[in-house]
Amino acid sequence: MEPRACTTESTRAHGEATTSSTAGNLTMPTVRESPSKKAIRLAKSLPRAVVALVIGMSFLLPLYIALVTSLDTRADVFQFPPHLTLDWQWSVYTRAWHMFRWAMYLGNTVLIAVVTIAIALITSILAAYALSFIEFRGREFVFTLILLVMMIPSEAHLIPNFVFLAFIHLLDTYAAQILPYGVSVFGIFLLRQFFLSLPKDYFEAARIEGCGHLQFLWSIALPMCRPILFTISLYIFIGSWNSLMWPLMVTQSHHVQPVEVALARFLNNNSVDWRRLSAASIFTTVPVIALFLFLQGYIIRGIARGEGIQG
Amino acid sequence: MSAHSPFAMSVTNAAGARAKRRRRLRDALTAFLFLSPALVFLAVFVYVPSVTAFALAFWHYHLGGANTTWAGWSNFTDAVTFNIFQQSLANTFYYAAMMVPAILILSVVIAVLINKASRYYTFIRTLVLLPYATPAVGTAIGWLWIFDPTYGLANGVLHALGLHPSMWLQSPRMAMPSIAIYSLWHGLGFDVVIVMSALASVPKGILEAASVDGAGSARRFFRITLPLISPTMFFITIVTTIGTLQSFAQVYALTGGSGGPEFATTTTLFLIYETAFIYNHFSYASAMAVILVLIILGFTLIQRWAGRRFVFYQ
Numbered sequence: 001m002e003p004r005a006c007t008t009e010s011t012r013a014h015g016e017a018t019t020s021s022t023a024g025n026l027t028m029p030t031v032r033e034s035p036s037k038k039a040i041r042l043a044k045s046l047p048r049a050v051v052a053l054v055i056g057m058s059f060l061l062p063l064y065i066a067l068v069t070s071l072d073t074r075a076d077v078f079q080f081p082p083h084l085t086l087d088w089q090w091s092v093y094t095r096a097w098h099m100f101r102w103a104m105y106l107g108n109t110v111l112i113a114v115v116t117i118a119i120a121l122i123t124s125i126l127a128a129y130a131l132s133f134i135e136f137r138g139r140e141f142v143f144t145l146i147l148l149v150m151m152i153p154s155e156a157h158l159i160p161n162f163v164f165l166a167f168i169h170l171l172d173t174y175a176a177q178i179l180p181y182g183v184s185v186f187g188i189f190l191l192r193q194f195f196l197s198l199p200k201d202y203f204e205a206a207r208i209e210g211c212g213h214l215q216f217l218w219s220i221a222l223p224m225c226r227p228i229l230f231t232i233s234l235y236i237f238i239g240s241w242n243s244l245m246w247p248l249m250v251t252q253s254h255h256v257q258p259v260e261v262a263l264a265r266f267l268n269n270n271s272v273d274w275r276r277l278s279a280a281s282i283f284t285t286v287p288v289i290a291l292f293l294f295l296q297g298y299i300i301r302g303i304a305r306g307e308g309i310q311g
Numbered sequence: 312m313s314a315h316s317p318f319a320m321s322v323t324n325a326a327g328a329r330a331k332r333r334r335r336l337r338d339a340l341t342a343f344l345f346l347s348p349a350l351v352f353l354a355v356f357v358y359v360p361s362v363t364a365f366a367l368a369f370w371h372y373h374l375g376g377a378n379t380t381w382a383g384w385s386n387f388t389d390a391v392t393f394n395i396f397q398q399s400l401a402n403t404f405y406y407a408a409m410m411v412p413a414i415l416i417l418s419v420v421i422a423v424l425i426n427k428a429s430r431y432y433t434f435i436r437t438l439v440l441l442p443y444a445t446p447a448v449g450t451a452i453g454w455l456w457i458f459d460p461t462y463g464l465a466n467g468v469l470h471a472l473g474l475h476p477s478m479w480l481q482s483p484r485m486a487m488p489s490i491a492i493y494s495l496w497h498g499l500g501f502d503v504v505i506v507m508s509a510l511a512s513v514p515k516g517i518l519e520a521a522s523v524d525g526a527g528s529a530r531r532f533f534r535i536t537l538p539l540i541s542p543t544m545f546f547i548t549i550v551t552t553i554g555t556l557q558s559f560a561q562v563y564a565l566t567g568g569s570g571g572p573e574f575a576t577t578t579t580l581f582l583i584y585e586t587a588f589i590y591n592h593f594s595y596a597s598a599m600a601v602i603l604v605l606i607i608l609g610f611t612l613i614q615r616w617a618g619r620r621f622v623f624y625q
Contacts, residue, residue, distance in 0.1 A: 131324030
C-alpha cells in the first residue's frame with residue numbers, strides 16, 4: 001500500500017528522487033570515487049557524525065565528571081564554572097580505600113553474584129531441558145506457570161519474602177541475598193528456545209546409543225549453548241552487583257553487605273567530601289563498566305532476545 | 312493388529328505397550344525431578360508469597376507473628392486516605408508522564424541517527440548503552456555533582472545560556488524532573504538497542520522501492536519505518552511505564568535515601584520500602600504494595616489486550 005501512495009507523489013517529488021538516487025545508489029564502492037567526490041561524501045556525513053559524537057559524549061559525561069572530581073586538587077573541587085580537566089591527584093583514592101573495608105564488600109558482592117549464578121544456572125538448565133526434550137503431560141501448563149512469573153511484579157512478593165526469611169532466621173545472611181534469585185525465568189525461556197531449535201536427530205541418535213538424559217544434557221546440549229549460558233550469567237552478575245533495595249532490606253551487619261549498600265552508607269557519612277565520594281564510586285563501579293565494555297555483545301544479544309518475551 | 316498371526320502380534324503389542332508405558336512413566340519422573348528445583352524456588356519465593364501478600368494486607372501483622380489481629384479493609388482505607396500515599400502515586404505518575412514520551416522520542420531519534428554499520432557508530436552505541444549496566448549509587452555521585460546548585464555543571468550550563476540557576480534535586484518542584492533526567496541517562500540505551508533491532512527488521516526492499524518512487528527520507532520514515540516499528544514503540548511504552556512505577560534505586564541514590572525534599576521524590580515503591588522496613592508496618596505496606604501491583608497488572612493487561620487489537624504487526 002505504501003509504494004502505491006508514493007508513485008502518485010513521484011512526479012511532484014521528482015527533483016529530490018534524482019538527487020537521492022545519485023547520492024545513495026550510483027556511487028557504490030565498485031566504482032572508484034574521485035577524491036573530490038569522496039570529500040563531498042565525507043562532508044555530507046560529517047554533521048551526523050558530530051551530532052552522534054555529542055550524544056555519545058553526553059552519556060559518558062557523568063562518569064567522566066566523577067573521575068575529574070576524584071582526581072581534583074582540593075582547591076579545584078569548588079570552582080565555578082566547573083572544569084573538565086584531570087588533575088591526577090591519586091592520593092584521595094588510597095585515603096577513601098582505607099576508610100571502609102571495600103575489599104570485603106567487593107568480595108561479598110562477587111561471592112553473592114557467583115553463587116547466585118551457579119544455583120540459577122543449575123535450576124534453569126534442568127527446567128529448560130525438561131520443558132524441551134522430555135515429553136510429559138502438562139508440559140505446556142508448567143511452562144505457562146513459569147512464564148507467569150515474568151508478569152508478577154516483584155513488589156508482590158517483596159514483603160512476604162522478608163517476613164518468611166525472618167521467620168526461618170535467615171535475615172542478615174548471604175543466603176537471604178541469594179536464594180530469592182535461585183531461578184532465572186529469563187534463562188529458562190532463552191534455553192528452552194535454543195533447545196527446541198536443535199535438530200531432534202541429535203537427541204534421538206544419542207538416546208538410541210543408550211545415552212541418558214543427564215549425559216546427553218551434559219555432553220551434547222550444554223556445550224552447544226555456551227554463549228546463552230554466558231549471557232544469562234552476565235545478566236545475573238550485573239543485576240546482582242547493581243541490586244540495592246533487597247540487600248538494603250535484608251542486611252544489617254557489615255560483613256554480609258554488598259558493595260552498593262556500603263557505598264550508599266559511605267555517601268551518607270561523607271556527604272561533604274566530594275573527592276572521596278567520587279573516588280569510592282569509581283573503584284566500586286569500574287569492575288561493572290569493564291565487564292560491560294568487554295562483553296557488551298552478550299548484553300546486546302540479551303536485550304534483543306528479551307524483547308521477544310513480552311512482545 | 313494384522314490378520315496374519317493375531318496371537319503373536321498381540322503378545323508383542325502387549326509387551327511393547329508395557330515398555331512404552333514404562334518409558335513414559337520414567338520420562339515423567341525425570342521431568343518431575345528436573346523441574347522440581349526451579350519450581351520449588353519459584354513456589355517459595357514467588358507463587359506462595361504473591362498470594363500471602365494479599366492475606367498480609369488484611370491483618371495487622373507484627374514481625375514474629377505475636378499480636379496479629381484481623382484488620383479487614385482498614386489497611387487499604389488507611390492507605391488510600393493517607394496524603395503521603397496519594398502524593399507518592401501522583402509523584403510516580405508524574406515521573407512516568409515525563410519518562411514515557413522522552414524515552415519514546417529520544418530512543419527513536421538516537422537509534423535512527425546511529426543506525427549505520429560502521430565502527431564509529433558502534434562505538435557511539437557503546438557509550439549510549441554503557442550507563443544501563445552501571446549501578447545507581449555508584450553513578451549517582453557524578454550526578455549529585457552535576458546537580459549541585461552552587462558548583463554543579465547543570466547550573467554552569469544554565470549560566471552560560473544566560474538562564475536562571477535551579478536548585479535541582481533540592482527544590483521540591485525540580486527534584487522529580489532531575490531524577491527523570493538521571494533515569495533517561497541510565498535507561499535510554501536499552502531502548503535505543505531495542506529500536507535498532509526493530510529498524511534492522513524493516514525490509515530494505517520496501518524502503519528502496521519508495522525511494523525509487525520519489526519518497527524523501529522524512530516521508531519514508533513516517534510512512535514506512537515508523538508504522539513498521541510501531542509494535543516495538545508500543546512495547547517500549549508499556550515496559551517504560553511499568554518500570555517507572557517500580558522505581559526505587561534512583562530515588563534512594565539521588566536523595567540520600569530520603570525521598571525528599573518534602574516528599575517530592577517519594578515514589579510509591581519508596582514509600583512501601585519506608586513503611587515496611589524503616590517503620591515496620593508490614594501489613595500497612597502490604598496493602599500499599601497490593602494497590603501498586605494491581606496498577607502494574609492493569610498495564611500488563613492493557614499491553615496484552617491492546618497489543619493484539621491496535622498495533623500493526625507484519
